[in-house]
Amino acid sequence: MSAVDIKELNLLLERVYREGGYDFRDYRHGTLIRRLEKRLHATRTRTYRDYIQFLDTHPEEYEKIAECLTIKVSGFFRNxxxxxxxxxxxxxxxxxxxxxxxxxxxxxxxxxxxxxxxxxxxxxxxxxxxxxxxxxxxxxxxxxxxxxxxxxxxxxxxxxxxxxxxxxxxxxxxxxxxxxxxxxxxxxxxxxxxxxxxxxxxxxxxxxxxxxxxxxxxxxxxxxxxxxxxxxxxxxxxxxxxxxxxxxxxxxxxxxxxxxxxxxxxxxxxxxxxxxxx
Ligand SMILES: C[S@@+](CC[C@H](N)C(=O)[O-])C[C@H]1O[C@@H](n2cnc3c(N)ncnc32)[C@H](O)[C@@H]1O
Missing domain, CATH: 3.40.50.150 (Vaccinia Virus protein VP39)
Incomplete structure (x- = not known):
């Protein structure tokens, strides 16, 4: 991932924190990047910058990001x-x-x-x-x-x-x-x-x-x-x-x-x- 992309990812995570109230800023980038692909695809945006613009007019998207970025796999008596x-x-x-x-x-x-x-x-x-x-x-x-x-x-x-x-x-x-x-x-x-x-x-x-x-x-x-x-x-x-x-x-x-x-x-x-x- 290029330095520009990392910068834009950080801008996006900052926005999600400030406006959506979800703090993923210090989550591991690998998982975030993989998971965000799904939201980019679903919202037909190409870059993080486009996606930030999409958020401007779609505040309901914050909840969807939180759902998408959290991995919920579990099970009874797991481990x-x-x-x-x-x-x-x-x-x-x-x-x-x-x-x-x-x-x-x-x-x-x-x-x-x-x-x-x-x-x-x-x-x-x-x-x-x-x-x-x-x-x-x-x-x-x-x-x-x-x-x-x-x-x-x-x-x-x-x-x-x-x-x-x-x-x-x-x-x-x-x-x-x-x-x-x-x-x-x-x-x-x-x-x-x-x-x-x-x-x-x-x-x-x-x-x-x-x-x-x-x-x-x-x-x-x-x-x-x-x-x-x-x-x-x-x-x-x-x-x-x-x-x-x-x-x-x-x-x-x-x-x-x-x-x-x-x-x-x-x-x-x-x-x-x-x-x-x-
Ligand atoms: C993989 S599941 C683990 C569930 C269970 N503890 C287990 O071991 O089976 C991870 C859970 O952590 C939650 N989670 C992620 N970030 C969190 C946070 N900052 N605060 C509270 N829960 C969080 C996710 O929503 C998800 O339900």
Whole structure:
């Protein structure tokens, strides 16, 4: 890509930020360029400069850019090893620490929740782990994303047989209602989830604090290093003093993270805020 194109791309990203409120300025260029091709094609514009002019008269296009630039691939218990390790390494200690402190709250944040598969998987994992003792806890799973469309779908909690094909019959039977060829997450699981819009890259402080567990999986990979650091700093400050951070198997977190958090599992990228050493 020529220097002129990069300059125009930066102008476009600045415009999308200033007028559309979506900040992709520090996302990795490779993915952005590939994805923007689709919008250029759909709007029959040839260059970024033409596309900026198109935006002048088509403000509805900002939402479409945001939808196009975000990659929403997800799945129930995606990164199955990470979920397995959370159940093995995190839940037993977390639940026993809570019992010792006589604290019945379990506060979790799924920070880029896409269509909800990740936060629903977390809720199901808790239900499986706690069994009847689930009633003794007040579980809140906050699930956020910048895609309003996917948040709408996530709130509905309705999935196709293809979306749920990796789930066992037992999980489907215990946590989903099967109606009209679709699987809908059961009400007692849904009611532990709270979906809302939150842009991880924004300067705003996250609306959640004192969290026991944060999942931030398969989103940092799209950000440049400097922005990754800023996002991780934000997550760090939202954690309880003994909270856990799960980044999943695809991320390569910056080295600075190791100075702040102990690593419980390198492959699943599970970290704890204090008292744990490599
Ligand atoms: C590939 S999906 C990952 C979903 C899930 N965490 C998983 O691991 O399966 C990436 C998600 O990050 C969201 N996303 C991208 N940039 C974001 C931002 N700045 N703030 C919040 N969510 C963002 C996208 O909309 C998309 O739903």
């Amino acid at each position: 199955s090893y990470a979920f397995q390790q959370v159940a093995r390494l995190v839940f037993p200690d977390l639940v026993s620490e809570k019992r010792n402190r006589q604290d019945q709250s379990l506060r979790v944040w799924s920070a880029a929740c896409a269509r909800g598969e990740e936060p629903y998987s977390i809720a199901i994992l808790f239900a499986e782990f706690l069994g009847h003792q689930r009633q003794g806890f007040n579980i809140s799973i906050y699930a956020t994303d910048i895609s309003r469309q996917t948040l709408k779908e996530a709130r509905a909690g309705i999935y196709s047989p293809k979306d749920t094909e990796g789930l066992s019959d037992m999980i489907l039977e215990n946590y989903f209602n099967h109606t009209n060829g679709h699987y809908e997450v059961m009400a007692d699981i849904k009611e532990t989830l709270h979906f809302s819009y939150f842009d991880l890259t924004s300067m705003a402080r996250p609306p959640f604090t004192n969290l026991d567990l944060i999942f931030c999986c398969n989103v940092l990979i799209y950000l440049q290093k400097q922005l990754q650091e800023r996002v991780l700093d934000k997550l760090y400050h939202s954690l309880h003093s003994q909270g856990y951070l799960i980044l999943g198997e695809s991320e390569t977190p910056p080295n600075s993270l190791h100075a702040k958090l102990g690593c419980l599992d390198r492959k699943a990228r599970i970290y704890k805020k204090v008292g744990v050493h490599l």
